Amino acid sequence: MALFGPLNPPLPAWKDARVWVIGASYGIGAAVARALLARGAHVALSARSADKLRDVAGDPSAAKGAALIEPLDFTDTSAVARAFERVRGAFKRVDLVLIVAGTHKEVRAWELTDADSRALLEVNLHGPIGVVAAVVPGLLAQGRGAIGIVSSLAGYRGLPKALVYGASKAALINFAETLYLDLRPKNIGVYLINPGFVKTPLTDRNQFPMPNLISAEDAAGEILRGMERREFEIHFPKAFSRKMRLLRHLPYRLYFAAVRRATGL
Ligand SMILES: NC(=O)c1ccc[n+]([C@@H]2O[C@H](COP(=O)([O-])OP(=O)(O)OC[C@H]3O[C@@H](n4cnc5c(N)ncnc54)[C@H](OP(=O)(O)O)[C@@H]3O)[C@@H](O)[C@H]2O)c1
Numbered sequence: 001m002a003l004f005g006p007l008n009p010p011l012p013a014w015k016d017a018r019v020w021v022i023g024a025s026y027g028i029g030a031a032v033a034r035a036l037l038a039r040g041a042h043v044a045l046s047a048r049s050a051d052k053l054r055d056v057a058g059d060p061s062a063a064k065g066a067a068l069i070e071p072l073d074f075t076d077t078s079a080v081a082r083a084f085e086r087v088r089g090a091f092k093r094v095d096l097v098l099i100v101a102g103t104h105k106e107v108r109a110w111e112l113t114d115a116d117s118r119a120l121l122e123v124n125l126h127g128p129i130g131v132v133a134a135v136v137p138g139l140l141a142q143g144r145g146a147i148g149i150v151s152s153l154a155g156y157r158g159l160p161k162a163l164v165y166g167a168s169k170a171a172l173i174n175f176a177e178t179l180y181l182d183l184r185p186k187n188i189g190v191y192l193i194n195p196g197f198v199k200t201p202l203t204d205r206n207q208f209p210m211p212n213l214i215s216a217e218d219a220a221g222e223i224l225r226g227m228e229r230r231e232f233e234i235h236f237p238k239a240f241s242r243k244m245r246l247l248r249h250l251p252y253r254l255y256f257a258a259v260r261r262a263t264g265l
Pocket of ligand 1: 009010021023024025026027028029030046047048049050052069072073074100102104111112123127150151153171194195196197198201202203
């Protein structure tokens, strides 16, 4: 593996790309789907809310590309496998499977329950892993393609209120790293996407000030630019992600003190 140069193989130009976005009904995934359609891509849109997927696909700014609606619950592995076959059949190939879907619930130690934790891990961890399991054989058979997984800067290290969410995202980071090691030699790209705070229905519930909050449209732009640069880890916004990357390397004593100071928790 080369020490310099892009980490991922090139994707086709967006106007020629065939992309499956899972979690495309609102939030970051909808913004990415709109941006791809506006660039002329063929985009399959999945999530549970079929009506919202149709709204995204029918957005006038999305008129250049071709949209295919594939409503599904991505924790249903047989539904995912069937949808992938339909997308491949319609598009003839899939260049990128982008897994954006996820959920969030604030949890502190004294609020932890087994049932809630399992429900969150089912969506945030088993959901993406199930999609990857379903699509890898097809991508290998094509001999090309890529998988993008949206994790979070909250997966770098433990943060207050993110007791199970942070664990799910840390696991996804490790999963994406290992996936890269397996798939890159086989000409399949892997993108690990670690956003900071993005304004979406998910973060609209947050009661605390969110530093360096950006719009879903700006997040979509960062994701597509990172893929054009063929990066492995696409982290943003830089003003926030650079600080988080620095904190990642602090010894525990300094890290815990810095987090308490920044959050008051
Ligand atoms: N917003 C942020 O600040 C932020 C920061 C870091 C990381 N992230 C991550 O970025 C991703 C997107 O976040 P967001 O803020 O855009 O969230 P959001 O506004 O809540 O959107 C979540 C998307 O996932 C879909 N989804 C949820 N459960 C699903 C399921 N079981 N099956 C299929 N689709 C499902 C939702 O559609 P339906 O409800 O229609 O199914 C929706 O399209 C998540 O993985 C999140 O953890 C977000």
